[in-house]
Amino acid sequence: MREAFGATFDVPDGYLNTPSIGAPPTTVAAAVEDTLVRWRRGLDTPADFDGAVHAARVGFAQLVGVPADRVAIGASASQVVSMVAAGLPEGARVLTAEREFTSVTFPFAARPGVSVDEVPLSELPGVLTGYDLVAVSVAQSADGALVDLDALREAAERVDVPVLLDVTQAAGWIPLDLAWADWVACAGYKWLLAPRGVAWLAVHPRAHERTVPVAANWYAGEDPWDTTYGLPLRLASDARAFDLSPAWLAFTGAAVSVPYLAGLDLTEVREHCVGLADGLLERLGLPGRGSAIVTIGSDDAAQRLAAAGVVASVRDGKVRVGFHLYNTADDVERVVSALA
Incomplete structure (x- = not known):
């Protein structure tokens, strides 16, 4: 130990x-183990997991410096990034870093009519002009190299290019204040010490209409327990409109690990x-x-x-x-x- x-x-x-x-931490594993026992014994209902989802959502919001109502839950980095990719128009140009993790780039590269250009990470803030989006990891998966966030923010605001940041390799060990970014994506099973199957997407209000709920479902309703049957479409007014129905066991772990990390210096x-x-x-x-x-x-x-x-x-x-x-x-x- x-x-x-x-x-x-x-x-x-x-x-x-x-x-x-x-x-x-052992407390996280214990929470998941307790849930497994309850599952085996039939002691929980779907609504019993809402508290865990909320705790993990609030904890992630604190880690990246955004209000909790901007945060959607998901299952993987590529899944939440796909909602951003789906909102791009035909002919859109996306800028990213060389050798970027493919969960960041493939959702865009898979879109017909969308082009993705790679440049060295250090050069990225200086070449934003003419692009419709920049998508980059704060810490690169391959080698841990860090993007210059101050330079990227200044350049993006100057030329009015939306920014998607992936913090999967950064959140949990870097203090982050990313309320300025259009989107912040993250998977939780690495530095956030949660089980696999938990992810988040922070959506700035100005980017809400450019984010597509490609897996729209009952849990994304304003009141999930009132959107289980029938039309019309009635999604939440905030970022919960992009929620994926949660992986319960995974979120019971994230509900412990993420608030714990958010409470550290x-x-x-x-x-x-x-x-x-x-x-x-x-x-x-x-x-x-x-x-x-x-x-x-x-x-x-x-x-x-x-x-x-x-x-x-x-x-x-x-x-x-x-x-x-x-x-x-x-x-x-x-x-x-x-x-x-």
Whole structure:
């Protein structure tokens, strides 16, 4: 067991795979286990999960700095991004970063008549003119590189280009204030330490009419229990109009993990995570990058780390590790020793 930031984590030494799957606090796993028992015994009704959905929605809103009535719930990053892609007109041009995670780009690339251009991440804020949308991750999945949010906001406002930000690899370790963005998408099973099957889309009021509820359903009604049968279409007036009917078990976990993270001092969390990541880079003779995600490009790094008990992943041809709440200097030492 590891104790960190007021929580207990049953995570093994050397677990550095948060960019793929976050390891939950024991309280989160216990909440899901309790729900499994109740499910097996037939003790819950659908309405019993509304409180969990609400708690997770409010927690996510706090993490990204938006009002809760702007937040829709979903199941995956690509699913919520698809509602933005569906609202683009024929001939729209979308700008993104090179090697961007495909859950961000594929929903747009799959739209007939919509073109998607890639540019280096560092150049993206400077080339927005002529585009109908920019879609980019705050922290890149492949290597943890961070977009310059201040520069992107200034450029987007200057040339009036809508912005979609994916915070799947950022929310939970970076303090975020993204009320200015048109859309903010996120999946919860990585840094937000929730089960897979939970996602969110924050929708700015000015972008509401340009967001299409491609999976419109009963749960997206103003009163979900009054929209279970019959026409006409009657969706909620706020971002709940874009809700997907929730995955109950997943949301019982998110209802614990997301408010927990929202209640932490995220500046302290970032200092902890980045301190470990940059400390590893320094030990490897490399400059710090200010990200919780580190990539290692040596030919046999994956094999050597696995042999040392380090749980990592390989992305875009490099070993990727990530440092979260439960990681310590001992994890850094384990990586350094394996690669020495």
